[in-house]
Amino acid sequence: MLGAxxxxxxPAAETAAVDCAEVVxxxxxxxxxxxxxxxxxxxxxxxALTEREILACGDVLSRIVDHVRALVADTDQTVQASLxxxxxxxxxxxxxxQDDILAQEDAVKQVxxxxxxxxxxxxxxxxxxxxxxxxxxxxxxxxxxxGGDGRGVAVIADQMREMSKTVRVTADTVRASIAGLRxxxxxxxxxxxxxxxxxxxxxxxxxxxxxxxxxxxxxxASTSRLDAVIxxxxxxxxxxxxxxxxxxxxxxxxxxxxxxxxxxxxxLDGDGELDAIEDGRASGxxxxxxxxxxxx
Amino acid sequence: xxKTILVVDDSDTVRQQVSLALKQAGxxxxxxxxxxxxxxxxxxxxxxxxxxxxxxxxxxxxxxMVESVKRKAENKTLPILMLTTEGQPSLxxxxxxxxxxxxxxxxxxATQLVQTAKHxxxx
Numbered sequence: 001m002l003g004a005x006x007x008x009x010x011p012a013a014e015t016a017a018v019d020c021a022e023v024v025x026x027x028x029x030x031x032x033x034x035x036x037x038x039x040x041x042x043x044x045x046x047x048a049l050t051e052r053e054i055l056a057c058g059d060v061l062s063r064i065v066d067h068v069r070a071l072v073a074d075t076d077q078t079v080q081a082s083l084x085x086x087x088x089x090x091x092x093x094x095x096x097x098q099d100d101i102l103a104q105e106d107a108v109k110q111v112x113x114x115x116x117x118x119x120x121x122x123x124x125x126x127x128x129x130x131x132x133x134x135x136x137x138x139x140x141x142x143x144x145x146x147g148g149d150g151r152g153v154a155v156i157a158d159q160m161r162e163m164s165k166t167v168r169v170t171a172d173t174v175r176a177s178i179a180g181l182r183x184x185x186x187x188x189x190x191x192x193x194x195x196x197x198x199x200x201x202x203x204x205x206x207x208x209x210x211x212x213x214x215x216x217x218x219x220x221a222s223t224s225r226l227d228a229v230i231x232x233x234x235x236x237x238x239x240x241x242x243x244x245x246x247x248x249x250x251x252x253x254x255x256x257x258x259x260x261x262x263x264x265x266x267x268l269d270g271d272g273e274l275d276a277i278e279d280g281r282a283s284g285x286x287x288x289x290x291x292x293x294x295x296x
Numbered sequence: 297x298x299k300t301i302l303v304v305d306d307s308d309t310v311r312q313q314v315s316l317a318l319k320q321a322g323x324x325x326x327x328x329x330x331x332x333x334x335x336x337x338x339x340x341x342x343x344x345x346x347x348x349x350x351x352x353x354x355x356x357x358x359x360x361m362v363e364s365v366k367r368k369a370e371n372k373t374l375p376i377l378m379l380t381t382e383g384q385p386s387l388x389x390x391x392x393x394x395x396x397x398x399x400x401x402x403x404x405x406a407t408q409l410v411q412t413a414k415h416x417x418x419x
Contacts, residue, residue: 287383
């Protein structure tokens with residue numbers, strides 16, 4: 001924290017004000033801007049990942065349902081009742097799935113909204129940088145008059161105390177926003193788990209209905225439909241793998257948020273220049289695309 | 297007798313997915329939820345023909361597990377295929393140096409996984 005004691009250790013008000021204006025604030029702003037960009041990019045990645053996989057899964061499920069409907073035509077009455085139940089199950093599933101997806105979108109939006117706190121912190125620090133620039137000018141003027149009654153320097157000291165309060169509030173805002181973000185992440189994961197489990201259970205039940213229908217129906221057409229449903233079920237399940245990369249992305253976000261808090265705190269504490277921000281990826285070599293098999 | 301593949305992953309969903317695909321292709325499956333458990337299973341079950349292993353796992357990660365497994369002479373020929381969301385070249389290099397035979401980035405394609413498993417186990 002950049003408090004009154006930080007200023008007190010400086011030999012003169014002029015030096016401190018110049019330091020604030022030219023070193024601490026621009027770097028704090030840069031840290032925050034970079035941090036916010038990363039958070040927004042992560043959340044966008046998460047949204048795209050879940051949306052893409054859930055939509056793809058939904059598409060495959062609708063093809064399964066088409067096969068089930070086609071099977072109704074060549075099955076006996078007992079099986080028709082079973083398939084009717086599966087159709088009603090499908091309608092309920094689709095409604096619940098839509099609710100889940102909306103809730104997931106809400107969770108992601110809430111996480112994104114919390115970055116507004118960081119935005120306001122950026123504004124506060126920017127305005128602080130302007131104030132400290134004015135202070136630096138005043139300090140230079142007063143320094144030129146030193147030896148007088150010293151009242152001008154006292155005014156600058158008061159203004160600096162005010163600045164240190166603002167910095168403290170700003171740093172608290174950043175910490176609160178990031179703490180809120182971290183608290184919001186588990187809900188994104190819980191929603192994804194719920195979507196995943198619900199879909200798995202739906203696929204299991206549908207597969208049972210279709211197997212039963214194929215056993216009771218006549219001809220090779222039903223068997224080939226059964227094969228198609230099993231194949232499509234596998235494809236739908238493979239889309240549900242999004243939960244694993246999602247969990248890992250969330251864990252990585254959580255780690256990086258901690259790093260951002262640390263970096264901003266160090267800048268606001270006046271620890272000087274930090275190393276260039278790394279994006280956590282090793283350079284050199286080409287990353288394989290998802291699904292690629294790379295044998296050594 | 298069908299060949300046994302050990303699937304090491306801390307995600308239940310991925311373990312089930314991999315197991316389902318490999319079982320349908322005629323393999324037997326053993327499962328472990330982290331590197332330490334995987335290591336213990338490799339030690340206790342000499343019939344394991346291949347290992348499919350995640351990287352990020354609690355207790356012992358996949359790369360540490362491969363390094364431990366490959367330190368023993370009797371495991372030199374055991375094929376270990378990494379299946380992970382990671383794609384960083386530095387991690388892939390480390391896996392290769394440790395003795396893994398390949399790397400797949402999730403989400404995987406079941407058909408390709410089965411083909412690779414058949415190739416690596418000569419099934």
